[in-house]
Amino acid sequence: NIHPSELMKSAEQFIGLCYAELNRTQEEAESRLMDIRSQIELTGTYEHTSEELTHGAKMAWRNSNRCIGRLFWDRLKVTDARHLSKTSDIFSELIRHIENATNGGKIVPTITIFRPSRPGEPPLTIKNHQLIRYAGYETPDGTVGDPASISFTKECMELGWQGDLTHHDVLPLVVQQGNEPPEWLSIPHSSVLEVSLEHPELPDLIDQGLKWYGVPIISDMLLEIGGIMYTAAPFNGWYMGTEIGARNLADKERYNKLPLIAELMGQDTSSESTLWRDRALVELNYAVLYSFKKAGVSIVDHHTAATQFGLFERREEQAKRELTGDWSWLIPPVSPATTHIFHKSYNNEIRSPYFHYRNKGQ
Ligand code: HEM
Numbered sequence: 001n002i003h004p005s006e007l008m009k010s011a012e013q014f015i016g017l018c019y020a021e022l023n024r025t026q027e028e029a030e031s032r033l034m035d036i037r038s039q040i041e042l043t044g045t046y047e048h049t050s051e052e053l054t055h056g057a058k059m060a061w062r063n064s065n066r067c068i069g070r071l072f073w074d075r076l077k078v079t080d081a082r083h084l085s086k087t088s089d090i091f092s093e094l095i096r097h098i099e100n101a102t103n104g105g106k107i108v109p110t111i112t113i114f115r116p117s118r119p120g121e122p123p124l125t126i127k128n129h130q131l132i133r134y135a136g137y138e139t140p141d142g143t144v145g146d147p148a149s150i151s152f153t154k155e156c157m158e159l160g161w162q163g164d165l166t167h168h169d170v171l172p173l174v175v176q177q178g179n180e181p182p183e184w185l186s187i188p189h190s191s192v193l194e195v196s197l198e199h200p201e202l203p204d205l206i207d208q209g210l211k212w213y214g215v216p217i218i219s220d221m222l223l224e225i226g227g228i229m230y231t232a233a234p235f236n237g238w239y240m241g242t243e244i245g246a247r248n249l250a251d252k253e254r255y256n257k258l259p260l261i262a263e264l265m266g267q268d269t270s271s272e273s274t275l276w277r278d279r280a281l282v283e284l285n286y287a288v289l290y291s292f293k294k295a296g297v298s299i300v301d302h303h304t305a306a307t308q309f310g311l312f313e314r315r316e317e318q319a320k321r322e323l324t325g326d327w328s329w330l331i332p333p334v335s336p337a338t339t340h341i342f343h344k345s346y347n348n349e350i351r352s353p354y355f356h357y358r359n360k361g362q
């Protein structure tokens, strides 16, 4: 846990920035800091107002160095769920997040913020990497589903969850209150929007049963605002097509679909130098974008995303804020050098508020 004097320093830095951005007066900031100081002296921590929580979450997205989608940082929908304590209520709120963020395909970037960790109180954690993700199983005939989920799937089965052993079993939500045993709940199938993959020039693709879920909702990161740690704050945007087409379905240690795509294209795969892998990669990424668009589910291609990021860079300059970024994650995995991002460098310093990785086992 964070020491009170350190916490006060973080609070001063956050309130100063946040109130300036919200055009509050110096006096308002100072009187707010007096409240906070007495709360910290009394309880060892302090509570954010709804406005501080909302703007703090938007600042954390704006500071996410690895995020190419930050142009829309100020339009994040923030749901304050700090009052919920019962696990059953937390599960219901997670399902509401999935349904409201999905919005029939017109995805709404949303974050739901649950109660932060408090001194002497074990934290609330969501054990899922993403609220919606496919299970992975090691079977004698090879892997079924998403290899990235094999260990978490084992944990879920130890808790009593049973999958159908298909390539697309949606894992249950798993929530842990402090050191109590984790609890799980299956997500209603009707709440999970999925897109089946097709390609206008590869008519046989549709019969391969390839599909992916529409809404990525990261649920295993720690949101730090003014020294307060929100250990359960799932957030979603929409996908950039390459995440599905160039990694989730393409990586050898994920769904490894490039050989199949090359086959459907009738390519000669006898030698790497035919670039069959690269041609398959482009067509798989095209299929992802084509299928999402046809299904009316929000998605962005990596060229458009890079252009939007360029707009974000200029907006931050106008706002006299120093841009931070992580070049190695900002460049897309397909045709990186066709984007402006590849040809410049970025300052990868951490600015608070920020989304951090949680320590293992936390
Ligand atoms: C609105 C559409 C959005 C798009 C298209 C987008 C795109 C991306 C992409 C492609 C990545 C790299 C992911 C990877 O390679 O695994 C990323 C990373 C990230 N994004 Fe965004 N993003 C969006 C919205 C958001 C929102 C709403 C938040 C939080 C409020 C957010 C926070 C982050 C963070 C923290 C990372 C780094 C994750 C890590 O370090 O593992 N993004 N984003």
Ligand SMILES: N=C(Nc1cccc(CNC[C@@H]2CCCN2)c1)c1cccs1
Pocket (backbone or CB within 6 Å): 216, 217, 218, 235, 236, 237, 238, 239, 240, 243
């Ligand atoms: N489009 C998205 N993609 C995204 C964002 C953050 C983190 C991740 C998951 N990254 C981890 C994977 C696994 C290893 C490399 N990438 C995906 C969003 C997810 C939530 C909001 S936007």
